[in-house]
Amino acid sequence: MILGSIEAGGTKFVCAVGNENYEVIDKAIFPTIDPATTIGNCIAFFKKYPEMQAMSVASFGPIDIDKHSAKYGYITDTPKIKWSNCDFIGMLKRGLGQNLPIYFTTDVNGSVYGEYVNLKDQLPKADLVYYTIGTGVGAGAIQDGHFIGGVGAPEMGHVLVKRHPDDLNFTGICPYHGDCLEGLLCGPTFKARLGKRGEDVSDDDHVWDIMAYYAAQAVMQATSILRPARVIFGGSVSRPHFMEKVRDQFRQLYNGYLEVGDLEEYITNPSVPGNGSATLGNFALAEKMLHQ
Amino acid sequence: MILGSIEAGGTKFVCAVGNENYEVIDKAIFPTIDPATTIGNCIAFFKKYPEMQAMSVASFGPIDIDKHSAKYGYITDTPKIKWSNCDFIGMLKRGLGQNLPIYFTTDVNGSVYGEYVNLKDQLPKADLVYYTIGTGVGAGAIQDGHFIGGVGAPEMGHVLVKRHPDDLNFTGICPYHGDCLEGLLCGPTFKARLGKRGEDVSDDDHVWDIMAYYAAQAVMQATSILRPARVIFGGSVSRPHFMEKVRDQFRQLYNGYLEVGDLEEYITNPSVPGNGSATLGNFALAEKMLHQ
Numbered sequence: 001m002i003l004g005s006i007e008a009g010g011t012k013f014v015c016a017v018g019n020e021n022y023e024v025i026d027k028a029i030f031p032t033i034d035p036a037t038t039i040g041n042c043i044a045f046f047k048k049y050p051e052m053q054a055m056s057v058a059s060f061g062p063i064d065i066d067k068h069s070a071k072y073g074y075i076t077d078t079p080k081i082k083w084s085n086c087d088f089i090g091m092l093k094r095g096l097g098q099n100l101p102i103y104f105t106t107d108v109n110g111s112v113y114g115e116y117v118n119l120k121d122q123l124p125k126a127d128l129v130y131y132t133i134g135t136g137v138g139a140g141a142i143q144d145g146h147f148i149g150g151v152g153a154p155e156m157g158h159v160l161v162k163r164h165p166d167d168l169n170f171t172g173i174c175p176y177h178g179d180c181l182e183g184l185l186c187g188p189t190f191k192a193r194l195g196k197r198g199e200d201v202s203d204d205d206h207v208w209d210i211m212a213y214y215a216a217q218a219v220m221q222a223t224s225i226l227r228p229a230r231v232i233f234g235g236s237v238s239r240p241h242f243m244e245k246v247r248d249q250f251r252q253l254y255n256g257y258l259e260v261g262d263l264e265e266y267i268t269n270p271s272v273p274g275n276g277s278a279t280l281g282n283f284a285l286a287e288k289m290l291h292q
Numbered sequence: 293m294i295l296g297s298i299e300a301g302g303t304k305f306v307c308a309v310g311n312e313n314y315e316v317i318d319k320a321i322f323p324t325i326d327p328a329t330t331i332g333n334c335i336a337f338f339k340k341y342p343e344m345q346a347m348s349v350a351s352f353g354p355i356d357i358d359k360h361s362a363k364y365g366y367i368t369d370t371p372k373i374k375w376s377n378c379d380f381i382g383m384l385k386r387g388l389g390q391n392l393p394i395y396f397t398t399d400v401n402g403s404v405y406g407e408y409v410n411l412k413d414q415l416p417k418a419d420l421v422y423y424t425i426g427t428g429v430g431a432g433a434i435q436d437g438h439f440i441g442g443v444g445a446p447e448m449g450h451v452l453v454k455r456h457p458d459d460l461n462f463t464g465i466c467p468y469h470g471d472c473l474e475g476l477l478c479g480p481t482f483k484a485r486l487g488k489r490g491e492d493v494s495d496d497d498h499v500w501d502i503m504a505y506y507a508a509q510a511v512m513q514a515t516s517i518l519r520p521a522r523v524i525f526g527g528s529v530s531r532p533h534f535m536e537k538v539r540d541q542f543r544q545l546y547n548g549y550l551e552v553g554d555l556e557e558y559i560t561n562p563s564v565p566g567n568g569s570a571t572l573g574n575f576a577l578a579e580k581m582l583h584q
Contacts, residue, residue, distance in 0.1 A: 127442030141517075143435075143442055150419030150435055150519035158516045158549050160509050162452040162471070176549045179454070217452045224450045225433075225517055227442035257450050257468045 004046055004055030005282030007110060008088070010080065010135055013038055014279065015045045017052065022117070022283040024276075034082040035091060043095030052096075054290045056103035056282035058110020059088060061138075065104055065153060073104055103285045106153045107278060108132055108140035111270070114281030115232055116142045118272050123229050129222040130270075130277070131156065133215065134235035137182040141226055148226065157182030159221065164213040166206065185214045187237050203241045209249075212242060216249035219267055223260060234270050234277065243269060296338050296347030297574030299402060300380070302372065302427050305330055306571065307337045309344065314409070314575040316568075326374040327383060335387030344388075346582045348395035348574035350402020351380060353430075357396055357445060365396055371467075395577045398445045399570060400424055400432035403562070406573030407524055408434045410564050415521050421514040422562075422569070423448065425507065426527035429474040433518055440518065449474030451513065456505040458498065477506045479529050495533045503529070504537035511542045511559055515552060526562050526569065535561060 001020035006013055010032055017026040026048070030041040046052060062078060064071040073089025089104050105113075112130035120126040131139040137157030141148035148154060158180050167184070173192050174183030183189075190198040193207055201207060219231050233243060247263040260266045270277045293312035298305055302324055309318040318340070322333040338344060354370060356363040365381025381396050397405075404422035412418040423431045429449030433440035440446060450472050459476070465484050466475030475481075482490040485499055493499060511523050525535060539555040552558045562569045 125443055139517075143440065144438070146436070148435065148440070148518065151417055151521055152519045152550065154519060155516045155550060158546075159513045160454040160545065162454060176547045177545070221451045221513060221517065224447045225431075225513065226440065227444045227446060229443055253452065253469070254450075255468045258444065258447060 002052045003283045003286045005279045006057045007278040008059040016279045018283040035086045054101040054286040056285040058278045103289045108138045110278035110281040112140035114277035117284045127228045129228045130232045132235035133237035161217045164210045167210045212245035212249045215246045294344045295575045295578045297571045298349045299570040300351040308571045310575040327378045346393040346578040348577040350570045400430045402570035402573040404432035406569035409576045419520045421520045422524045424527035425529035453509045456502045459502045504541045507538045508541035
């Protein structure tokens with residue numbers, strides 16, 4: 001069996017082809033330029049595999065995943081102007097064949113599904129939440145093997161949080177909400193708070209404590225609302241020393257209210273190596289679609 | 293068909309017997325005293341209906357709903373000392389017969405399920421969240437007809453929120469977290485903030501604006517994490533003038549980030565009249581159990 005995966009991010013598209021064991025047999029990375037160029041590159045890559053039976057796309061958003069919508073399969077009104085109103089799935093189908101089954105979900109849903117596939121045999125109940133902290137803050141969640149989401153996909157970054165006492169003068173950078181979780185925690189807040197990029201911020205800078213205070217509140221929300229077995233953090237901000245601080249803050253803030261087990265295991269980085277969660281998730285979602 | 297319902301609350305137990313149309317054919321209310329007295333009263337009531345095929349119990353908590361647990365069916369370590377470690381379902385089975393199928397869930401899950409039963413034919417996708425604001429703050433949620441909850445039931449009151457600028461000196465009354473949502477919004481905060489009971493607080497008191505600010509953040513969390521079709525508020529605090537304030541605050545705080553439709557419909561009181569949501573939910577859950 002040949003399955004396809006696109007992890008469509010704001011800076012790059014990761015394309016992969018895999019087999020029935022979800023092993024990657026070919027891979028290509030294309031920069032995120034404009035739909036004609038980048039999706040064109042994806043199509044050229046996958047055309048080498050005419051035997052591909054299904055694929056799945058995990059995309060940056062906002063995207064329309066409502067199958068009853070006229071804009072199903074679109075990237076909708078994103079600030080990335082070249083990508084706004086882009087008929088992503090339509091373009092793929094025109095390039096690769098109208099009969100190719102293509103699953104479409106959010107980038108974070110792809111990632112959380114990959115983690116689910118990788119962890120489900122190890123956990124009695126593999127209900128997971130996967131936060132990514134990068135350009136923005138987003139999350140996907142799984143319960144009983146199904147995505148959490150009602151009339152649309154979660155937008156877990158856009159919730160308000162208790163402010164850290166040493167951060168009261170920072171107004172936050174979310175264009176909608178100012179100091180929502182995303183506005184206080186996403187990667188670009190390094191530049192806004194300190195005037196430099198996250199890569200250039202030392203591990204002992206107090207900003208990490210401030211940001212961990214907010215990430216720990218995200219874990220409180222995930223724990224209190226969804227009761228997952230694991231809360232996983234991916235994205236460029238979620239470095240190991242930061243995760244240690246998130247665990248410490250969660251321990252203090254949540255005060256043992258619910259039993260969540262060993263915090264080293266509960267609050268963790270992705271289990272799939274090499275940033276491969278979304279690719280693995282896509283392979284599994286593509287195959288699952290074939291069986292439905 | 294004869295179905296039974298117990299809505300077990302901190303001040304009273306509402307027992308009801310219903311038919312296959314979920315119509316109440318008998319009902320009794322007993323004060324919450326101690327397990328022997330109150331559960332004894334429930335058993336005596338239901339013994340009048342030996343033809344009862346199944347029942348469902350929606351209980352105050354914390355409760356153990358993990359069927360693999362040795363304490364499944366228990367009210368666990370509640371501050372109500374007489375009820376701590378009470379084998380609720382075991383007592384009912386000993387009184388009513390070991391073979392009687394009894395479904396066991398949280399009070400708020402019973403309520404949200406009743407709302408789901410009542411609304412599912414009216415809504416394209418009846419994914420719902422039901423907050424109750426009373427002695428505490430709790431919530432239940434439904435997605436695709438199933439309860440939200442991973443390794444346990446939600447505890448949506450125990451999340452942190454952004455503080456209202458006029459409420460910075462109030463420390464909150466949650467014994468675990470101080471100023472979590474429950475610690476800032478539950479009914480007993482009236483006494484803690486104003487020295488009087490909620491019934492005695494006039495509708496134009498500024499405290500309602502402060503509390504609406506927190507309830508609106510609960511709606512933001514529910515919206516961003518679960519994407520429901522409706523967010524329903526029950527409990528003694530959720531009076532109509534308060535709901536109006538919650539809508540106003542949500543409108544300002546969320547700033548139109550996601551389309552949620554008419555706020556009068558989106559943020560609302562229960563649709564089932566006469567505080568009957570949990571009873572209706574129990575009837576439906578009892579019947580559903582019979583079919584599984």
